[in-house]
Amino acid sequence: MVSRRAVVVGGVGAGIAATGGAAGYRVWRDREPASPPSQDDQGRLLWRNWSGIQNAYPKERAAPDGEEALAGILKSSPGPIRPVGAGHSFTALVPTGGTLLTLDRMSGLVSHDAATQQATVRAGTRLGDLGPALAAIGQEMPNLPDINKQSLGGALGTGTHGTGRAFKAIHGDVTAFRIATPRGDVLACDRTTNADVFHAARVNLGAFGVISEITLQNRPLKRVLKRTVGRQLDEVIEEWPSLIAQHRNVEFYAIPFTGLAALITVDETDKPVSPRGPDTDVDAVMELKKLRDVAGFLPGVRRSLAQAAFKDAPPDEAVDEGWKLLSNERPVRFNEMEYHLPLETQMAALRDVIAAIEKHRSDVFFPIEARVIDADDAWLSPFHERVSGSIAVHAYYKDDYRFFFDLVEPILRKHGGRPHWGKLHSLKHADFVSLYPRFKDAVAVRDMLDPDGRMLNDHLRAVFQDG
DSSP: OHHHHHHHHHHHHHHHHHTTSSHHHHHHHTOOOOOOOSBOTTOOBOEEOTTSSOEEOOSEEEOOSSHHHHHHHHHHSOSSEEEESSSOOOSSSSOOSSEEEEOTTSOSEEEEETTTTEEEEETTOBHHHHHHHHHTTTEEOSOOOSOOOSBHHHHHHHTOOOOBTTOOOGGGGEEEEEEEOTTSOEEEESSSSSHHHHHHHSSOTTOSOEEEEEEEEOEEOOEEEEEEEEEEHHHHHHHHHHHHHHOSEEEEEEETTTTEEEEEEEEEOOSOOBOOOSOOHHHHHHHHHHHHHHHTTOHHHHHHHHHHHHTTOOOEEEEEEHHHHSSOOOOSOEEEEEEEEEHHHHHHHHHHHHHHHHHHOTTOOSOEEEEEEOOBOOTTOTTBTSOEEEEEEEEETTSOOTHIIIIIHHHHHHTTOEEOTTSOOOOOHHHHHHHOTTHHHHHHHHHHHOTTOTTOOHHHHHHHSOO
């Protein structure tokens, strides 16, 4: 499939380039973004997020090896104190000139209960390591996000999610946690003990303190069939409600300027294991970039080439344990905006976003992701008390992403969206008060745990403080 697409796209690209129509465009687009200095004028080392758009020079870096050390750091280290996981957030959650704190030394499985299918895990554990650890005890997380490089604590803090009508975001399956506060306390929290903290801080942006241990409600290990197939985009949009009802997990990627979608379904199966093959997503994305580069100014040609390249391509299937198939490698860097909308407005919003991009931004080539997430009751959850459909718009890390704010975000807000906490948005305190029924209650809990604002950098002050 990849080779055939490369021949179609690459062959036409060579023809256009031979006429001089695309060479300058490609060179201009492929400039590497400027990198900040590796040290500031005080000798402090650079921290930078995965995509490269957020950076900081923290005064101190801390890596506690247990709760006592963690609580001590939160009480005495210079602020703002900002926890960092894998650096996959695109918003400015992490940057600080104070203390940068990692839980990499606080990872691994603490305990588990085979009867209840629960497991207690240290918050620094990466999701990619948690999958095999749980599989070894016959458990799996009910669902996983698209990327598994995040720490468990970071995933909770930003409301990270997978897809599926019957599945909540990761924090929705948390039954208890322990959190160290800037006062130096460690609190055990569940629905009956410190219940307000439990509801307010399951999604916490790293602003309430630092969660150290998490108890997850898991399920028995299952084998699933993952199927990826190219479809006409209009058909997938029309069938979306029935696709949600038919499949355990379902999502699709709308490919701008092509009329195509990549539909991904995951369902439980008794079929024998057939492991996923070599990753082809990188090749597919870079072929879309090549198509943009050589035919970006010719939308009709761009669409025709894409349709020809994907015509009659067979579906890609794999059978394995869920943790091996639900998450993917994403080595191609990008920036992202994602909003979570009432499910009934999701497809209308998606149509509007695609129309706006195809009218105004011929440089966009990254697919737009659509997923579905069940409701939960965490106070700062973007899925609070409503089933949601997400729309995620991406831009290649070398490309301008500012169109997110002036072109895409107004559409997603008009349709009732709440932004993903770890992905780009422009909202402030007053916006969140109107979007979240329990936002003021969550702020009161945060202020009680951190009265001096030691966990707040500039970005978080704009979220949690009025004005």
